[in-house]
Amino acid sequence: MLLIHARRFSYRVVEKSFEEAEEAGAGxxxxxxxxxxxTTVENGDDLNVVKKAVNEVVDAVNVVKPTEVVVYPYAHxxxxxxxxxxxxxxxxxxxxxxxxxxxxxxxxxxxxxxKAFQLECYGHPxxxxxxxxxxxxxxVRRPEVRKEYLVLTPxxxxxxxxxxxxxxxxxxRVLVEKEVYGRELEGGENRVNDYCKKYGFxxxxxSDYGHMRYGPHAAxxxxxxxxxxxxxxxxxxxxxxxxxxxxxxDLSLKPVYEHAKLFGDRLYSLDVDxxxxxxRYAACHQQFSMIKDWVIxxxxxxxxxxxxxxxxxxxxxxxxxxCFRTRKFYMPDLHILTKDxxxxxxxxxxxxxxxxxxxxxxxRRYVAxxxxxxxxxxxxxxxxxxxxxxxxxxxxICLIPGGIYYWVLNVEYxxxxxxxxxxxxxxxxxxxxxxxxxxxxxxxxxGRKRHPVIIHTALIGSIExxxxxxxxxxxxxxxxxxxxxxxxxMSPIQVRVIPVSREVLDYAIDVARELAExxxxxxVDDRDESLGRKIRDAGREWIPYIAVVGRREAETRTIxxxxxxxxxxxxxxxxxLYELVSREIEGYLQVPQTLPxxxxxxxxxNYFT
Numbered sequence: 032m033l034l035i036h037a038r039r040f041s042y043r044v045v046e047k048s049f050e051e052a053e054e055a056g057a058g059x060x061x062x063x064x065x066x067x068x069x070t071t072v073e074n075g076d077d078l079n080v081v082k083k084a085v086n087e088v089v090d091a092v093n094v095v096k097p098t099e100v101v102v103y104p105y106a107h108x109x110x111x112x113x114x115x116x117x118x119x120x121x122x123x124x125x126x127x128x129x130x131x132x133x134x135x136x137x138x139x140x141x142x143x144x145x146k147a148f149q150l151e152c153y154g155h156p157x158x159x160x161x162x163x164x165x166x167x168x169x170x171v172r173r174p175e176v177r178k179e180y181l182v183l184t185p186x187x188x189x190x191x192x193x194x195x196x197x198x199x200x201x202x203x204r205v206l207v208e209k210e211v212y213g214r215e216l217e218g219g220e221n222r223v224n225d226y227c228k229k230y231g232f233x234x235x236x237x238s239d240y241g242h243m244r245y246g247p248h249a250a251x252x253x254x255x256x257x258x259x260x261x262x263x264x265x266x267x268x269x270x271x272x273x274x275x276x277x278x279x280x281d282l283s284l285k286p287v288y289e290h291a292k293l294f295g296d297r298l299y300s301l302d303v304d305x306x307x308x309x310x311r312y313a314a315c316h317q318q319f320s321m322i323k324d325w326v327i328x329x330x331x332x333x334x335x336x337x338x339x340x341x342x343x344x345x346x347x348x349x350x351x352x353x354c355f356r357t358r359k360f361y362m363p364d365l366h367i368l369t370k371d372x373x374x375x376x377x378x379x380x381x382x383x384x385x386x387x388x389x390x391x392x393x394x395r396r397y398v399a400x401x402x403x404x405x406x407x408x409x410x411x412x413x414x415x416x417x418x419x420x421x422x423x424x425x426x427x428i429c430l431i432p433g434g435i436y437y438w439v440l441n442v443e444y445x446x447x448x449x450x451x452x453x454x455x456x457x458x459x460x461x462x463x464x465x466x467x468x469x470x471x472x473x474x475x476x477x478g479r480k481r482h483p484v485i486i487h488t489a490l491i492g493s494i495e496x497x498x499x500x501x502x503x504x505x506x507x508x509x510x511x512x513x514x515x516x517x518x519x520x521m522s523p524i525q526v527r528v529i530p531v532s533r534e535v536l537d538y539a540i541d542v543a544r545e546l547a548e549x550x551x552x553x554x555v556d557d558r559d560e561s562l563g564r565k566i567r568d569a570g571r572e573w574i575p576y577i578a579v580v581g582r583r584e585a586e587t588r589t590i591x592x593x594x595x596x597x598x599x600x601x602x603x604x605x606x607x608l609y610e611l612v613s614r615e616i617e618g619y620l621q622v623p624q625t626l627p628x629x630x631x632x633x634x635x636x637n638y639f640t
Contacts (some may be wrong), residue, residue: 052143241358
């Protein structure tokens with residue numbers, strides 16, 4: 032703030048500085064003996080900052096004795112500007128607080144306009160003051176939300192978390208301990224971290240902490256899961272459109288800002304040409320911006336829109352975890368437009384079933400947290416019971432007041448990982464607010480425009496979190512004495528051919544080429560290493576199938592195959608191995624190989640040690 036005690040001050044509006052500037056009212060003003068507060072709202076400014084600013088202004092008023100106060104938005108005092116709509120909120124609050132305390136008039140110049148002004152300063156020692164007011168370190172900038180927790184059973188019984196009997200549901204107890212009481216098990220060594228590094232999922236040291244890099248093995252896994260997420264979405268049996276878009280959105284636009292401010296201090300933002308943009312935290316902004324321009328009929332609904340969106344959330348350093356909590360991640364985000372709440376619930380049943388089906392495929396079972404608005408709980412309790420019936424186990428309910436978020440139901444699906452901690456993977460939400468906020472409409476049977484109810488869902492979670500769940504299943508298998516593995520469809524290399532000696536290398540390459548031509552990811556360990564070393568290295572990479580070829584196999588045109596998961600070993604033809612693997616990966620899209628076919632042509636990766 033720059034505070035000037037002015038003998039005379041006047042201004043007039045000239046033109047808008049951004050499209051959604053507030054109304055300019057009379058378009059100007061003239062003031063005498065006024066304390067003019069030139070002020071800039073910066074990133075992070077909140078209610079606490081406003082209260083401190085009010086105290087400073089009141090102190091100045093008591094000293095210089097003006098007859099009126101003018102709050103004048105002035106962006107040139109800082110380069111760290113808050114988003115325009117956030118700045119307007121703060122300025123409105125500042126003016127309101129000053130008006131409630133001061134006995135003199137408080138005027139606020141309109142925000143979002145270029146203005147011409149004239150100023151005559153008194154010139155006494157206290158006529159010019161400057162103040163910088165910042166949030167205190169550690170201040171929470173997101174509003175506190177009142178929460179009440181309950182446990183709801185499939186039969187419709189409601190319990191407080193303290194009175195429910197968890198003897199038959201250890202996983203629910205772990206979730207309740209974390210969400211309700213803020214307690215987590217002590218944990219231990221999380222083997223998933225080691226597995227991530229094994230495949231080349233690593234932190235990128237050239238970026239801010241929390242961004243991952245993906246080596247060639249990790250890249251293959253990522254691409255396989257990305258394409259599979261599209262297959263899963265189409266498996267819902269409704270029309271779905273796949274789109275792509277940008278990751279930066281203008282925070283001066285009202286729908287973008289209103290949607291974004293719920294994320295508070297988790298937002299990534301950047302300044303471009305004097306405007307502030309956010310980096311998206313899901314596909315919502317891009318999909319909604321696109322959908323609002325479409326002409327949609329009730330006959331088109333339900334209608335899905337899908338994108339694997341690069342997403343950004345400014346997670347806290349201490350919470351970051353490879354493949355689970357990162358600052359950049361890939362979200363296979365699906366939005367389903369429905370006519371009304373009833374249709375949204377019916378489609379959500381399909382979403383719920385698909386979420387559980389996908390977890391079961393990798394040997395996992397979800398425990399659920401249902402975030403529910405109080406009005407939805409009271410008015411649609413029967414819907415909630417139907418959802419919980421389909422869960423086939425009790426769920427934790429978190430009740431919050433209505434009108435805070437855009438959704439009325441937000442379901443989080445957690446697995447309890449190998450160190451006994453809840454990890455949210457998949458989710459779905461029923462959104463009743465963003466249709467109107469973003470101007471999305473459809474034409475109903477009577478020719479009237481309606482706002483759709485929108486289902487948000489990540490059926491398998493983010494790409495990285497799905498991979499975390501798969502690797503965590505391997506960690507649990509290892510703890511129980513089984514051989515840890517990942518599904519063959521995800522494996523960077525599905526078959527490794529190992530020649531016993533160089534004299535059968537050509538045959539080994541022929542085998543690999545035949546399998547590769549039929550769509551498998553396959554390589555040949557042609558290094559001058561012992562057979563034992565090659566087999567051990569294949570084991571370190573968790574390659575599902577190892578095909579060893581020697582002179583006898585070359586003569587009989589066969590291969591000696593060892594399966595990692597079972598450790599079974601048997602001789603077979605190349606075509607038989609292909610049939611074995613193809614049955615295992617049926618229903619999954621094969622993505623291209625990310626590594627040279629010959630192992631000797633690769634560098635030594637630091638993660639396979």
